[in-house]
Each structure stands twice: as structure tokens, then as C-alpha cells.
Amino acid sequence: MAQSLTRSEPLQHWITVGNHLLNHPRLVLLKNVVFLLVLYHYWGRFYAKVLVGGPVRALYDLRDTIKKNLKCADWKGGRVSGTIYHGGDELTELLAEAYRMFAVANPLHPEVFPGIRRMEAESVAMVLAMYNAPSTGCGTMTSGGTESIVMACKTYRDMYKDLKGIRDPEMVVPITIHAAFMKAAGYFNIKLITVPVDPITYKVDIHRMAKAITKNTVMIAGSAVNFPHGIDDDIVALGQLAKKHNIGLHVDCCLGSFIMPFLEKAGFPTTLFDFRVEGVTSISCDTHKYGFAAKGSSIIMYREPKIRKYQYFLSADWTGGIYASPSMAGSRIEAIPQLHVIGNPIGPVVSFGSQASMNIYDVGDKLSSRGWNISPLQNPPALHVSVTLLWTHSADQFIKDLKASVDDLVADPESGKGGTASIYGTAASIPDKSIVEDVAASFIDLLYKA
Ligand SMILES: Cc1ncc(COP(=O)(O)O)c(C=O)c1O
Incomplete structure (x- = not known):
């Protein structure tokens, strides 16, 4: 035992010396510096690779995946009807910047975002002026044409329940009105209640509209211009009907948006369609169509606040506080003998059908195979082009391709059989339209299948 203690003495000695050296203030300083350098080195890599590199890489991966998997039609080449109304790079950059600035803004809280409230109020005021609203004119912003229209319908339902006690409300609209x-x-x-259009002008038949109005009618509507054929209904005549029966008249200018108010100034022949027509009580105008705003943005206007108030949803006793919310929180064709333009469209939409010997849907399929994306219509069968800024650049090509498509079908009528014609042909031949609706519902189900 004594011997082993003696043997460990030198070891103890060197341990003491070692500790002494290691705890020398200069060495401690050096150790700390080395530790910090190592930490800095690894933190830098961790920061670059995980904290920043991760999200940035993920963003690039996401972009690649989107580019690869979410293909879209050649809208940049101006081959799409409507849908993207400007599409220029500079405007897209501006819209993206605006989105970035307001990505977290919540218009439900004007007290937190007073600037948003002001922007909305000014946008509504600007569009009211475009549509010649009286000084009492008012409105709200919505997420798109559909929401603006849906809001107007709810407004008249609630208003005439309140004012006239109507419990089984009805609306009378042209068959060509938007869905x-x-x-x-x-x-x-x-x-x-839908009313047919005149077979020549494609404007709603005013006489039949008048006959369809009952004591339960809360509103009638017309378009300036409508989606299928770009036709403007006779809003002046509709205004007289609305006044006579003391009911709402909504004018759907969602598509006519920023074109209709300027036709007169631009020297094109128009008839009155805005608040200058006495019976017009509301108008919808989509800022996200020819107003070139980002999707989804639209404006619903009313002649006076006492109508608009019926649009609001108010809940005074909600546990979360008093809740008040204003809304719901979406070419010219040269003469081609086999084709004819439907009606006399005055705005940016043109629709055309074909003579009986040719199926217009076959013409559409031929155009699709040439890279065009044109909407099919029915009752009667037709195709429709909603002219956009991008589309104007390829208008000449469209005419060429349209002629070539017709020529193909003249040369070989069988070459176009199938596709759209068979879908619409089958749908038209089924008397029970609920079957067609079931198929359409299954189609939507499929769209949401991941
Ligand atoms: C005449 C008309 N009204 C309403 C709408 C609906 O607009 P949104 O698609 O913005 O809901 C459209 C859409 O094309 C339209 O053309």
C-alpha cells in the first residue's frame, strides 16, 4: 500500500502541474476563443443549411414541382378566351408586390388596418362614379362576380321580406344570365324563373319578362354584357318594369366591368345600362376582369344605403362579440360562310354558331387541337371568345386557325367527330337533366382528388 502511494506521487505531481497550466488565464482565454470559433463555424452551417437554406430550397423545389406538374394552357400566347385579362409581366410583378404588402391584412378589422378600409372605400367610390351613380350610391367589395351577384340576390330577398312580407321570393332573369x-x-x-331571349337579337324578351313577374317577385336582372354571347339586355325597358312593380333590378356588368362605361366615350354606339336608368337598383362590376386587378376582386353597387344594409350580416349576441360583416368572405370575326356571329355584341365578348351542316363543337375541338382554349355554349350550340389584352395579340392567328378548322371539317366532316360534340350531344339527348348534373358533380369530386 505504502509502495503504491510512493509510485503515484510523480503522477499526482504532473496532474497538479497540468491543472495549473490548463487553468492559466491565457490558456482559458485561448480555449474560449477556439470554442467560439467552432460554435460559429457550425452555427453558420446550421443557419445556412437548415434555417435559411431549408425554406429557400423548399421554395425552389415547390416552384419546380408547380412548373412540372401544374401545367396550364398557353394563356401567355393569348390563346385563352377571357380568364386572364392582362397578364403582362410588369402588372403581374405589381400585383405580386401588392399581395406581399397586404398578405396578412384582414379587412374584417378596419381598426387594425385603416388603410385597407380606405382603399376599399375609394375603389367602390371610383367604380360608382364610372357607373354614374347618384350621390346616394354605395357598395362593397367582394371576392368576385359570383359573390357580388349572390349578395345582390340575398339583399333583395331580405329587403322584400322586410318591406313587403314576401316569404316565397322569386327572381325573373334572362336565360342567358350568368349561372x-x-x-x-x-x-x-x-x-x-328564366325568360327566353329574342331569337334574332339575343336580348331578353321584355314582353315575356313582364308576364313572368308575380306578386312574389323580389328582383329582375339583365346583363351588360352577358357571358354567353356578349349581348347587352335592354336595361332601359327592364328599368321601367322594375319601377312599375317596385322590385329590384340588378345589372350584371361583371364582364362588361371596365369596358362598358368607356364605350360611349370611345365613340361606340351604346344604350343606357347604368344608374342613369331609373329602375336600376344595383350593379356588379368585376375589378378582376377588365379592371386588371388580381383575382378575386369585384364591386357590388347599390343606388342607396337603405338597400345595401340588407346585404350585411349582423350578429349582435355572438359570444365572440358583436359581429358585422358586409359580404361573404370568385375580334373581330371575318366572314366565314359556315359560321355566324350571335346577335350584335357591343362589348368584349363574341359568340358564334355554325350552319346546320357543321357541328360547332367540332370546330371547337379543331381549335383546341391547334392550341386554343375556347368556351363551348349550349341552347343554341355555339363557341365564345372573351377578348383580352393578350388575346388581341393573337387575333389574326385565331382567324387563320378558325378558317383552317372550318376548312378541315368541310374537307373531311368525319375528322372532327367525338369529344365535345358527343358530350353536349349526349347531354342534350337525356331528358332527365339531373343525370347530367350527377355526372358534373362527379367531375368536381374528381377535381378535388389529390
Ligand atoms: C357576365 C358575368 N357575370 C358574372 C360572372 C362571374 O364572375 P366570377 O367568375 O368572378 O365569379 C362572369 C364570369 O365570367 C360573367 O361573365
């Missing part, structure tokens, strides 16, 4: 009215009828339990 948003059908949606509103379904959502709000309003009976929808």
Missing part, C-alpha cells in the same frame, strides 16, 4: 344567379337561387331558396 351565379342560379347559385344564389339555390343557396337562398329563391324561386328562379
Whole structure:
């Protein structure tokens, strides 16, 4: 035992010396510096690779995946009807910047975002002026044409329940009115009565409209211009009907948006369609169409605040506080003998059908195979082009391709058989339209299948 203690003495000695050296203030300083350098080195790598590099890499990966997987039609080449109304790079940059600036803004809280409230109020005021509203004119912003229309329908339902005690509301609309009215009828339990259009002018038949109005009618509507054929209904005549029956008249200018108010100034022949027509009580105008704003943005205007108040949703006793919310929180054709333009469109939409010997849907499929994306219409069968800024650049090519498509079908009528013609042909031949609706519902189901 004594011997082993003696043997460990030198070891103890060197341990003491070593500790002494290691705890020398200069060495401690050196150790700390080395530690910090190592930490800095690894933190830098961690920061670059995980904290910053990770999200940035993820963003690039996401962009690549989107580019690879989410293909879209050649809208930049101006081959798409409507849908993207400007599409220029500079404007897209501006819109992206605006989105970035307001990505976290919440218009439901004007007290937190007073600037947003002001922007919305000024946008509404600007569009009211474009549509010649009286000084009492007012409105709100919505997420798109559909929401603006749906809101107007809810407004008249609630207003005439209150003012006239109407419990089974009805609306009378042209057959060519936008499907948003059908949606509103379904959502709000309003009976929808559609009225045919004149077979020559394609404007709603005013005489039949007058006959369809009953004591339960809360509103009528017309378009300036409509989606299918770009036709403006006779708003002056509709205004007289609305006044006579003391009901709402909504004018759908969602598509006519920033074109219709300027036609007169630009020297094109127009008839009155805005608030200058006495019976007009509301108008919808989409800022996200020919107003070139980002999707989704639209404006619903009313002649006076006492109508608009019925649009609002108010809940005074909600546990979360008093809740008040204003809305719902979406070419010219040269003479080609086989084709004819429907009606006399005055705005940016043109629709055309074909003579009986040719199926217009076959013409559409031929155009699709040439890279065009043109909307099919029905009752009667037709195609429609909603002219955009991008589209104007390729208008000449469109005419060429349209002629070539017709020529193909003249040369070989069988070459176009199938596709769209068979879908619409089959749909038209099924008397029970609920079957067609079931198929359409399955189509939407499929769209949401990841
Ligand atoms: C005449 C008309 N009204 C309403 C709408 C609906 O607008 P949104 O698609 O913005 O809901 C459209 C859309 O094209 C339209 O053309």
C-alpha cells in the first residue's frame, strides 16, 4: 500500500502541474476563443443549411414541382378566351408586390388596418362614379362576380321580406344570365324563373319578362354584357318594369366591368345600362376582369344605403362579440360562310354558331387541337371568345386557325367527330337533366382528388 502511494506521487505531481497550466488565464482565454470559433463555424452551417437554406430550397423545389406538374394552357400566347385579362409581366410583378404588402391584412378589422378600409372605400367610390351613380350610391367589395351577384340576390330577398312580407321570393332573369344567379337561387331558396331571349337579337324578351313577374317577385336582372354571347339586355325597358312593380333590378356588368362605361366615350354606339336608368337598383362590376386587378376582386353597387344594409350580416349576441360583416368572405370575326356571329355584341365578348351542316363543337375541338382554349355554349350550340389584352395579340392567328378548322371539317366532316360534340350531344339527348348534373358533380369530386 505504502509502495503504491510512493509510485503515484510523480503522477499526482504532473496532474497538479497540468491543472495549473490548463487553468492559466491565457490558456482559458485561448480555449474560449477556439470554442467560439467552432460554435460559429457550425452555427453558420446550421443557419445556412437548415434555417435559411431549408425554406429557400423548399421554395425552389415547390416552384419546380408547380412548373412540372401544374401545367396550364398557353394563356401567355393569348390563346385563352377571357380568364386572364392582362397578364403582362410588369402588372403581374405589381400585383405580386401588392399581395406581399397586404398578405396578412384582414379587412374584417378596419381598426387594425385603416388603410385597407380606405382603399376599399375609394375603389367602390371610383367604380360608382364610372357607373354614374347618384350621390346616394354605395357598395362593397367582394371576392368576385359570383359573390357580388349572390349578395345582390340575398339583399333583395331580405329587403322584400322586410318591406313587403314576401316569404316565397322569386327572381325573373334572362336565360342567358350568368349561372351565379342560379347559385344564389339555390343557396337562398329563391324561386328562379328564366325568360327566353329574342331569337334574332339575343336580348331578353321584355314582353315575356313582364308576364313572368308575380306578386312574389323580389328582383329582375339583365346583363351588360352577358357571358354567353356578349349581348347587352335592354336595361332601359327592364328599368321601367322594375319601377312599375317596385322590385329590384340588378345589372350584371361583371364582364362588361371596365369596358362598358368607356364605350360611349370611345365613340361606340351604346344604350343606357347604368344608374342613369331609373329602375336600376344595383350593379356588379368585376375589378378582376377588365379592371386588371388580381383575382378575386369585384364591386357590388347599390343606388342607396337603405338597400345595401340588407346585404350585411349582423350578429349582435355572438359570444365572440358583436359581429358585422358586409359580404361573404370568385375580334373581330371575318366572314366565314359556315359560321355566324350571335346577335350584335357591343362589348368584349363574341359568340358564334355554325350552319346546320357543321357541328360547332367540332370546330371547337379543331381549335383546341391547334392550341386554343375556347368556351363551348349550349341552347343554341355555339363557341365564345372573351377578348383580352393578350388575346388581341393573337387575333389574326385565331382567324387563320378558325378558317383552317372550318376548312378541315368541310374537307373531311368525319375528322372532327367525338369529344365535345358527343358530350353536349349526349347531354342534350337525356331528358332527365339531373343525370347530367350527377355526372358534373362527379367531375368536381374528381377535381378535388389529390
Ligand atoms: C357576365 C358575368 N357575370 C358574372 C360572372 C362571374 O364572375 P366570377 O367568375 O368572378 O365569379 C362572369 C364570369 O365570367 C360573367 O361573365
